[in-house]
Amino acid sequence: MITKTEAVVLKSMNYRDSSKIVTFYTRRFGKVKCIAKGARQMKSKFGAGLEPITSVSLVLYKKEHRELHLVSQCDAIKTYKSIHSELERMAVALSVLELVNQLVHEEEGNDALYLLLVGTLDEIEGAKRNFVNLFFAFEIRCASLFGFSPGLGACSVCGRSLDDIGLDGMAVFQLSKGSVLCGRCVASASAPKDDPLRVRKTALEASTRPHSEEGNVRVSIGTLKALQRLLTARLDSVSSLELTSAAGNEIDGTLRLYMRQHFEDLKPIKSLDILKKFSVAKPEIDA
Numbered sequence: 001m002i003t004k005t006e007a008v009v010l011k012s013m014n015y016r017d018s019s020k021i022v023t024f025y026t027r028r029f030g031k032v033k034c035i036a037k038g039a040r041q042m043k044s045k046f047g048a049g050l051e052p053i054t055s056v057s058l059v060l061y062k063k064e065h066r067e068l069h070l071v072s073q074c075d076a077i078k079t080y081k082s083i084h085s086e087l088e089r090m091a092v093a094l095s096v097l098e099l100v101n102q103l104v105h106e107e108e109g110n111d112a113l114y115l116l117l118v119g120t121l122d123e124i125e126g127a128k129r130n131f132v133n134l135f136f137a138f139e140i141r142c143a144s145l146f147g148f149s150p151g152l153g154a155c156s157v158c159g160r161s162l163d164d165i166g167l168d169g170m171a172v173f174q175l176s177k178g179s180v181l182c183g184r185c186v187a188s189a190s191a192p193k194d195d196p197l198r199v200r201k202t203a204l205e206a207s208t209r210p211h212s213e214e215g216n217v218r219v220s221i222g223t224l225k226a227l228q229r230l231l232t233a234r235l236d237s238v239s240s241l242e243l244t245s246a247a248g249n250e251i252d253g254t255l256r257l258y259m260r261q262h263f264e265d266l267k268p269i270k271s272l273d274i275l276k277k278f279s280v281a282k283p284e285i286d287a
């Protein structure tokens with residue numbers, strides 16, 4: 001059947017003498033893999049529409065029960081000029097596309113994810129600084145769309161808000177539940193009644209181990225607050241969040257563990273390695 005949909009080009013590779021195999025994330029059908037015949041000929045009708053990081057209007061000949069469909073027409077809607085001309089923006093955008101490509105199965109449409117993807121690319125294109133924040137926001141919002149929305153605003157046991165715990169307080173982020181435990185509740189949860197002091201110490205020691213068997217990570221309150229903002233703030237305000245490189249690293253590390261906890265097959269995002277070069281050079285700014 002011939003069908004039309006909006007899409008974002010995730011990947012594109014040469015195929016045989018003159019064609020390309022292109023992976024799209026489409027609004028209607030989710031991820032689809034297509035062949036674009038004659039795409040590399042001088043007078044190709046596809047133009048720039050098959051380059052990764054492009055929003056397109058796609059007409060495809062969809063074959064039932066086949067993995068590879070046929071691109072009939074593909075017109076670029078947005079080519080994201082700033083992303084394509086600046087390495088740091090491009091690395092963030094490619095990280096986003098890599099994550100989508102890994103997380104979704106073929107031909108499972110998800111309108112919310114499509115809109116998040118396009119909205120994130122628009123922001124990466126237009127943001128003035130802190131582009132990597134948009135990758136963090138995309139990651140945590142993806143987790144949320146797949147049913148793993150973390151509860152970050154308050155301790156999940158006593159209900160104290162992050163503000164009440166205080167910025168110098170410690171907290172534990174429980175990866176499997178996506179919930180927060182304040183230092184007080186961590187200590188009292190495992191303290192036996194006969195020797196509170198000894199076990200309080202043990203509980204704190206256990207919570208500082210990032211890979212403890214319960215899947216708990218010790219994180220700063222500042223990181224939890226930043227994660228909360230990355231999850232819930234308007235997407236166009238995310239790049240104005242200033243993070244020190246230490247804070248950025250903690251957020252990155254916490255998100256890596258959280259995503260791996262919930263998406264077991266997730267492999268490291270290669271495009272992130274390019275980004276790390278930028279974060280090393282960043283000056284320390286207090287959040």
Ligand SMILES: [Zn+2]
Nearest residue numbers: 155158182185
């Ligand atoms: Zn608590």
